[in-house]
Amino acid sequence: MAIPLSHESLQAVGLTLKLAASTTALLLVVATPLAWWLSQTTSRWRAPIGALVTLPLVLPPTVLGFYLLVALGPQGPLGQFTQAMGWGVLSFTFTGLLIGSIIFSLPFAVQPIQHAFEAIGKRPMEVAATLRARPLDAFFTVALPLARPGIVTAAILSFAHTVGEFGVVLMIGGNIPGKTRVVSTQIYGHVEAMEYAQAHWLAAGMLLFSFAVLLGLALMKRRMDRILA
Amino acid sequence: MSRLMPIVLAALAWLAPAQAAEVSVAVAANFTAPMQKIAQTFEQDTGHKAILSFGSTGAFYAQIKNGAPFHMLLAADDETPAKLEREGLGVAGSRFTYATGRLVLWSRQPGLVDDKGEILRSGTFERLAIANPKLAPYGAAAIETMTKLGVLTEVQPKIVQGENIAQTYQFVATENAQLGFVALSQLMSDGGIAQGSAWIVPAHLHAPIRQDAVLLAPGKLNPAATALLAFLKNEKARAVIRAYGYEL
Numbered sequence: 017m018a019i020p021l022s023h024e025s026l027q028a029v030g031l032t033l034k035l036a037a038s039t040t041a042l043l044l045v046v047a048t049p050l051a052w053w054l055s056q057t058t059s060r061w062r063a064p065i066g067a068l069v070t071l072p073l074v075l076p077p078t079v080l081g082f083y084l085l086v087a088l089g090p091q092g093p094l095g096q097f098t099q100a101m102g103w104g105v106l107s108f109t110f111t112g113l114l115i116g117s118i119i120f121s122l123p124f125a126v127q128p129i130q131h132a133f134e135a136i137g138k139r140p141m142e143v144a145a146t147l148r149a150r151p152l153d154a155f156f157t158v159a160l161p162l163a164r165p166g167i168v169t170a171a172i173l174s175f176a177h178t179v180g181e182f183g184v185v186l187m188i189g190g191n192i193p194g195k196t197r198v199v200s201t202q203i204y205g206h207v208e209a210m211e212y213a214q215a216h217w218l219a220a221g222m223l224l225f226s227f228a229v230l231l232g233l234a235l236m237k238r239r240m241d242r243i244l245a
Numbered sequence: 246m247s248r249l250m251p252i253v254l255a256a257l258a259w260l261a262p263a264q265a266a267e268v269s270v271a272v273a274a275n276f277t278a279p280m281q282k283i284a285q286t287f288e289q290d291t292g293h294k295a296i297l298s299f300g301s302t303g304a305f306y307a308q309i310k311n312g313a314p315f316h317m318l319l320a321a322d323d324e325t326p327a328k329l330e331r332e333g334l335g336v337a338g339s340r341f342t343y344a345t346g347r348l349v350l351w352s353r354q355p356g357l358v359d360d361k362g363e364i365l366r367s368g369t370f371e372r373l374a375i376a377n378p379k380l381a382p383y384g385a386a387a388i389e390t391m392t393k394l395g396v397l398t399e400v401q402p403k404i405v406q407g408e409n410i411a412q413t414y415q416f417v418a419t420e421n422a423q424l425g426f427v428a429l430s431q432l433m434s435d436g437g438i439a440q441g442s443a444w445i446v447p448a449h450l451h452a453p454i455r456q457d458a459v460l461l462a463p464g465k466l467n468p469a470a471t472a473l474l475a476f477l478k479n480e481k482a483r484a485v486i487r488a489y490g491y492e493l
Contacts (some may be wrong), residue, residue, distance in 0.1 A: 058251070089421045108405045137455040190405030190416070191377060208303030208380045225412060 028202040028218075034177040035110070036199060039117040043174045044167065046118065049214050054126070055133035058245055073123040078197035079182025084116050085188050093212070099148075108190035113198075116184040125174040132166020133159060165240050169233065176229040182224070265292040271305040272297050273321035273456060274411040275346065275383065279489040280319065283482045291476070301409040303380050309334055309461060316464025316489065317473065319343060319456065321375035322382040323374035323408070325460035339460035342460075343477050344349040344491035346454035347429035348386045348446040349438075353420050358442040364424065365396045370403065374416040374425030377406045383413070386451035387426035393450050429490035448492075 021029075054066055072080060087094040088107040094115075098106050106112035112140055136159060144154035160167075182200040189196035193203070204213035277299045282297040298305075302321045309315060309329065318335075320326050323342065329335035350365070350455045352358045357370075364370065376384030384406070391397040405421075407413030410428050417425040423425060431447060448450045463472035476482055485493055 031352065085415070085421060088417055089419045091420055105371070105421065128274075135309075186408060187412075190374070190422075191373075192405060205377065205379065207307055208301060208377075208408075210303065210306060 020213075022214060024193055024197075025199075025202055025214060025218055028197050028199050029131055029221075031110075031194065031196075032179055032198040032200075035117060036115055036175045039121060039178045040171050040175045042114070043118055043121060043125040044171060047122065047170060047174075048160075048167070051126045051129035052133055052159070055130050061066055069126050070123045072120050077120065077181070078187065080116070080120060081184040081187025084112075084119075084184065087110055088115075088188065107188050108192060108196060110195055111187060112188055114198055116188055117178045117181060120181055120184050121174045121177045124177045125170040128166040128169040128173065130166075131165060132163035132169075135166075136162045165237075168236070172229060172233055176226060180226065255294075265294065266467055267296060268316045268464065268467055268469035268473050269296040270298070270317045270319060271309070271313075271315040272299050272319045272387065273302050274299050274409050275321055275430055276319055276344065276412075276456065278445065279344075279430065279485050279491070280325065282485050285476070286481060286485075290481075291469075292315070293472055293489050294434055295469070295473060299328045314463050315461055316467050316470040317458065317460055318426065319458045319477075321346075321454075323455040323457040326457040329459055329461065336460040336462060336465050337453060339474065340457050341478070342455045344456045344486050344493065346383065346386075346449070346456060347490055347492065348383060348451060348454065349362050349427055349429045349432060350424060350444040350446060351417055351427050351438075351441060352424040352443070353417060353430060353441040354423065355440075355442050358424055358444050360444055360448070362394070363393060363446045364444075365400060368399060368403075370423040372405050372416075372422040373400055373403050374405050374407055374413045374422035374427075374428070376410045376413045377408055381407075381409050381413075381486055382454045382456075383410045383426065383428055386454055389451040390446050396413045433488070433490040 050069065054062060054069070084091050085107060088098075088105065089095045090099065090105055095105050095107075098104065103111075106115065109158060140162060141154055144158045146149075149157065163205050180200065181198070182204070185196065185198055185201050186204070189198075189201060191197050191201060197205075201214050203218045203222070206212070206218065270280075270284075280297060280299075284297055287293065287295055298315070302318075302325050303314075305315070305318060305320070306325050306329070307464065310332075314478075318326060318329065326335060326340050330337055330340060350362055351359050358364055365373075377385040378384035378388045390398065391400055405416060407416055407425075410431070412433055413425055414427045414431045416422040417427060425447075432443065458474065460470060487493060
């Protein structure tokens, strides 16, 4: 049976996967040191920075999208910066969406990793230190491997959350096929244009994907718990 | 019996305001400002209350089809009301054009858009915002205009789409797009275009953007809905509609 999706819908699926994969990769790089710092520091900046990181979890995407649109615009601070660097204005580009997605999914990456680091406790790192491992060595050979379940959870959640992103993309995307039109905005377009059959196929696909991700995550957690027990 | 009279009178007095009914109206986003003004006058003149919801016509259609309790739809096009009537969700014979929209090529930058739209040929801009032509009549009119001018192929790679005309306006207002096709009604304040530079697209370059109203099945027996439908045809309302740059 042929897949009953239009070329445009398939293009949107491809773009969504590309955006989610890029966001996840970059997020792990950004979130891991941030989560480490949050788990270790006693600085008075810990609480405010922690709150800032969690903010995208509670803010409606319309707020994030609106501020991103203003900030990325030619008069906005980010827009002034990117123009000065010769990158042009980033709204309505894939890079713009990527920036938005990273901010939007930040708490989904930081929190599981931070919890994993906190669960390790001080002891393994102290043992590593007495064995004369330098802090950076100990981080890569002790802390990071021990935090692996948290990092895997962070990656899966970031990926899934980016696939499900809608409001931010709608606000800063500009609906350009192949560049900024992702599955969620494509579904919205189909619904608005009363093309319900196309909308159904994509929406059902999204539903199955999300369920599979959450189910997989739960099964993985159970296996990990059993191994640890 | 006479002992009951005061109670009956009290009950009647309590019921009397019920004659002032409520009408809930789904209004196309581009008609937000004039409708707020019209609703105010309507409430003062008739004592009825109009509860307004603003949004895109496509979304309203989906909601109405799924049982949304709107009494009336002021659409951004003439197709959706006709479709609702065919499907029995609109009251037959209640449809009429309450406004005809005007399309404007607009920029926040003074002097960027000339009064003939020649900028479209020059290509001296990076992004042009239009409303999604599949969803919004103003977007379809923008595509039609550029096709007639013979510039669509060159401009195409620079087009960014707003989901509706309100978002398209937002893209241009924040200067994320240097210029864009928006509704004249969005730019009008105190009888003129407030800022930037604009070209009001001549009406012969695109099919008229007819915005139709239709009474919906739940509003059939609602006196406030009937009153509002009549009020929209009244000269008081038409003057407001014209002042916002619509044609009638």
